[in-house]
Amino acid sequence: NAGVTQTPKFRILKIGQSMTLQCTQDMNHNYMYWYRQDPGMGLKLIYYSVGAGITDKGEVPNGYNVSRSTTEDFPLRLELAAPSQTSVYFCASIAGVVTGSFYNSPLHFGNGTRLTVT
Amino acid sequence: AQTVTQSQPEMSVQEAETVTLSCTYDTSESDYYLFWYKQPPSRQMILVIRQEAYKQQNATENRFSVNFQKAAKSFSLKISDSQLGDAAMYFCAQESGNKLVFGAGTILRVKS
Numbered sequence: 001n002a003g004v005t006q007t008p009k010f011r012i013l014k015i016g017q018s019m020t021l022q023c024t025q026d027m028n029h030n031y032m033y034w035y036r037q038d039p040g041m042g043l044k045l046i047y048y049s050v051g052a053g054i055t056d057k058g059e060v061p062n063g064y065n066v067s068r069s070t071t072e073d074f075p076l077r078l079e080l081a082a083p084s085q086t087s088v089y090f091c092a093s094i095a096g097v098v099t100g101s102f103y104n105s106p107l108h109f110g111n112g113t114r115l116t117v118t
Numbered sequence: 119a120q121t122v123t124q125s126q127p128e129m130s131v132q133e134a135e136t137v138t139l140s141c142t143y144d145t146s147e148s149d150y151y152l153f154w155y156k157q158p159p160s161r162q163m164i165l166v167i168r169q170e171a172y173k174q175q176n177a178t179e180n181r182f183s184v185n186f187q188k189a190a191k192s193f194s195l196k197i198s199d200s201q202l203g204d205a206a207m208y209f210c211a212q213e214s215g216n217k218l219v220f221g222a223g224t225i226l227r228v229k230s
Binding site: 031033035040041042043044045048050058088090092102106107109111112 | 122124127151153160161162163165168209213216217218219220221222223225
């Protein structure tokens with residue numbers, strides 16, 4: 001039972017480099033999310049997707065891009081890495097969202113990617 | 119936009135004692151859902167307890183219970199008989215449309 005899988009687990013980037021954080025889920029979930037967690041802080045929503053081909057901005061989208069070409073995959077792209085993007089990134093998914101859906105079917109999280117930009 | 123506030127950055131409790139973590143939120147909705155998540159050092163996010171706003175009865179899951187005060191928009195988590203394994207970061211969250219909004223978290227330390 002793989003659930004939500006994120007790769008890599010750790011990465012160090014130099015300022016200005018680019019990279020893609022991978023996220024895949026095998027539960028046929030329609031809704032997927034990218035959150036970032038700064039040290040000692042809560043989770044901030046970067047981008048989310050309600051299905052293949054549909055993406056939307058969250059609270060902190062600047063400096064990131066996403067795509068959703070398949071139901072399973074939701075990669076997060078950093079084009080020009082900056083120190084402010086040093087964080088732990090979490091991908092999450094849920095089957096579908098109508099009122100109360102997070103109550104009836106808890107959000108599934110990946111184990112996170114720790115990214116350091118120096 | 120919905121906001122979730124956790125005013126206690128860090129709390130400590132003696133093993134076997136009881137501790138309460140605070141959470142307040144802001145919403146204009148009349149029906150909504152609230153959650154507490156636990157994040158141990160492994161970084162895994164674990165759902166601890168959930169509450170439907172239209173239910174007046176406070177949710178309970180074994181040693182975990184909530185004190186839900188709808189008028190005050192308050193949703194505190196009580197952990198009874200604290201155990202070493204309870205040490206973690208705890209996040210309060212509110213369902214907002216098609217996403218969850220999280221608070222900043224409270225680090226709970228358990229002393230033996």
